[in-house]
Amino acid sequence: MALAHALLASLLVDGACSGYDLVKRFDESISCYWMASHQQIYKELRDLEKQGWVSSETIAQTGRPNKNLYSITALGQEHLAHWILTPSVPTVIREDLMIKTLAGFLVPNLAMLDELKRRRQIHLDKLAVLKEIERQEFPQVAALSREQKFCYLSIRRGIRYEADWVAWCEEAIALLAEE
Amino acid sequence: MALAHALLASLLVDGACSGYDLVKRFDESISCYWMASHQQIYKELRDLEKQGWVSSETIAQTGRPNKNLYSITALGQEHLAHWILTPSVPTVIREDLMIKTLAGFLVPNLAMLDELKRRRQIHLDKLAVLKEIERQEFPQVAALSREQKFCYLSIRRGIRYEADWVAWCEEAIALLAEE
DNA sequence: AGTATATATGCAAAAAAATGCATTAGTCAA
DNA sequence: TTGACTAATGCATTTTTTTGCATATATACT
Numbered sequence: 001m002a003l004a005h006a007l008l009a010s011l012l013v014d015g016a017c018s019g020y021d022l023v024k025r026f027d028e029s030i031s032c033y034w035m036a037s038h039q040q041i042y043k044e045l046r047d048l049e050k051q052g053w054v055s056s057e058t059i060a061q062t063g064r065p066n067k068n069l070y071s072i073t074a075l076g077q078e079h080l081a082h083w084i085l086t087p088s089v090p091t092v093i094r095e096d097l098m099i100k101t102l103a104g105f106l107v108p109n110l111a112m113l114d115e116l117k118r119r120r121q122i123h124l125d126k127l128a129v130l131k132e133i134e135r136q137e138f139p140q141v142a143a144l145s146r147e148q149k150f151c152y153l154s155i156r157r158g159i160r161y162e163a164d165w166v167a168w169c170e171e172a173i174a175l176l177a178e179e
Numbered sequence: 180m181a182l183a184h185a186l187l188a189s190l191l192v193d194g195a196c197s198g199y200d201l202v203k204r205f206d207e208s209i210s211c212y213w214m215a216s217h218q219q220i221y222k223e224l225r226d227l228e229k230q231g232w233v234s235s236e237t238i239a240q241t242g243r244p245n246k247n248l249y250s251i252t253a254l255g256q257e258h259l260a261h262w263i264l265t266p267s268v269p270t271v272i273r274e275d276l277m278i279k280t281l282a283g284f285l286v287p288n289l290a291m292l293d294e295l296k297r298r299r300q301i302h303l304d305k306l307a308v309l310k311e312i313e314r315q316e317f318p319q320v321a322a323l324s325r326e327q328k329f330c331y332l333s334i335r336r337g338i339r340y341e342a343d344w345v346a347w348c349e350e351a352i353a354l355l356a357e358e
Numbered sequence: 359a360g361t362a363t364a365t366a367t368g369c370a371a372a373a374a375a376a377t378g379c380a381t382t383a384g385t386c387a388a
Numbered sequence: 389t390t391g392a393c394t395a396a397t398g399c400a401t402t403t404t405t406t407t408g409c410a411t412a413t414a415t416a417c418t
Contacts, residue, residue: 001403001404002273002275002278003404003405005275005278005279005282006278008282009278009281009282010281012282012285013281013282018365018366018367019366019367020364020365020366020367023366031272032272033272033273033274033277033278034272034273034274034277034278035271035272035273036405037405037406037407038366038367038368039367039368039369039405039406039407040404040405040406042366042367042368043368061365061366063365063413063414064364064365064366064412064413064414065365065366065367065411065412065413066366066367067365067366067367068366068367077285080282080285081282081285081286083279084279084282084283084285084286084290084291085286085290087294087297088275088276088279088294089275089301090274090276090298090301090302090344091272091273091274091275092214092375093210093211093212093213093214093270093340094181094212094213094214094270095212095213095269095270095336096181096184096267096268096270097267097269097270098211098212098213098333098336099181099184099185099188099212099213100184100262100263100267101329101332101333101336102188102189102192102329102330102333103184103187103188103191103192103259103260103263103329104263104329104332105325105326105328105329106191106256106259106260106263107260107263107264109325111263111264112263115266115267118266119269122268122269123269141354146284146288147284149284149354149355150280150281150282150283150284151281152354153280153283153347153350153351153354153355154277154280154281156347156350156351157274157277157280157347160343160346160347161272161343164339164340164343165269167339168332168335168336168339171332171335172332172335175320175328175331175332176328176332180373180374182374182375197395197396197397198396198397199395199396199397202396215375216375216376216377217396217397217398218375218376218377218397218398218399219374219375219376221396221397221398222398240395240396242383242384242395243382243383243384243394243395243396244381244382244383244395244396244397245396245397246395246396246397247396247397271405
């Protein structure tokens with residue numbers, strides 16, 4: 001149930017915001033290591049409030065629905081810090097494409113090549129987005145504060161991940177293309 | 180529900196076997212891109228049989244429980260091939276360590292460094308196992324059959340994945356260590 | 359005028375996964 | 389002879405995730 005912690009971390013690092021804003025944050029950057037739907041996020045925020053880890057304030061708006069502004073509480077920060085200190089295991093990997101690759105000989109070579117090229121493009125696109133964030137937000141790595149270093153490392157993980165996928169796709173395409 | 184397809188692929192590529200054997204196959208190699216518990220695997224096999232995608236034969240044994248030997252059926256192969264041809268999206272990533280990294284400034288630097296070193300070791304160990312499999316099963320890459328190429332690419336993905344994690348851990352450790 | 363998109367949040371049901379517990383019988387070591 | 393491990397399979401419960409559907413107003417496009 002690290003979704004809770006992902007939300008807490010976002011409220012801490014990027015500040016208080018609404019559930020709607022959190023959905024956007026997840027879509028934009030956090031999704032490179034944690035994905036969640038708006039249904040999950042809204043529900044989890046209500047649960048977090050019950051626990052006392054976040055507090056909310058209703059912001060009345062005209063013309064559009066009211067919003068709930070969520071902030072992390074001192075208790076929430078403590079809880080997050082405590083969780084960070086408990087060792088965690090690598091994530092479970094469940095990657096459709098690798099199952100497809102394992103049994104890829106069942107389908108025509110061109111079909112697999114197409115799928116691999118499609119995937120390469122997806123990862124190239126994500127990579128470009130992340131590299132742009134890196135370029136804009138971390139122009140000089142030498143002069144980062146402690147807090148910034150951690151943000152930087154998160155982005156770096158995303159960049160490596162996408163670049164690694166691209167590299168594997170290239171390798172696979174090259175191997176399968178040689179007839 | 181690609182667990183079903185992972186099971187079908189394993190039965191196809193490595194041959195008929197029992198649920199127990201599949202659990203071992205998952206633990207050993209498949210887990211580098213699909214993880215599943217024995218409870219999931221046994222249940223899914225029963226479901227697959229209802230669908231007609233696998234067939235089972237009870238093997239009576241003395242001294243130990245009887246086993247059910249599962250084989251993929253022609254229908255199962257067709258189904259698998261059809262699934263392979265439908266495009267898939269990248270897996271959802273949910274990585275605790277990255278959430279921890281994002282908010283890592285909440286805890287002492289040494290604690291984060293310890294966790295990063297622990298993680299590096301986990302990935303180094305997995306990497307060693309996969310590289311050994313690569314060395315033993317794919318000594319000369321130039322002379323692979325079509326089917327073998329796909330197996331090889333699966334292993335390559337695992338190797339890249341683990342190596343990539345190690346590289347990021349190194350980068351993170353280096354950045355945080357410089358005081 | 360109609361369609362799509364953004365803002366902002368939610369309920370309900372179904373599917374998938376994780377967790378805990380259970381059985382039977384052999385081997386192997388301390 | 390107690391404890392641990394391997395072989396082999398399963399049930400039940402809870403948690404988590406996914407999917408489908410719903411609502412309200414505003415703005416911008418076509």
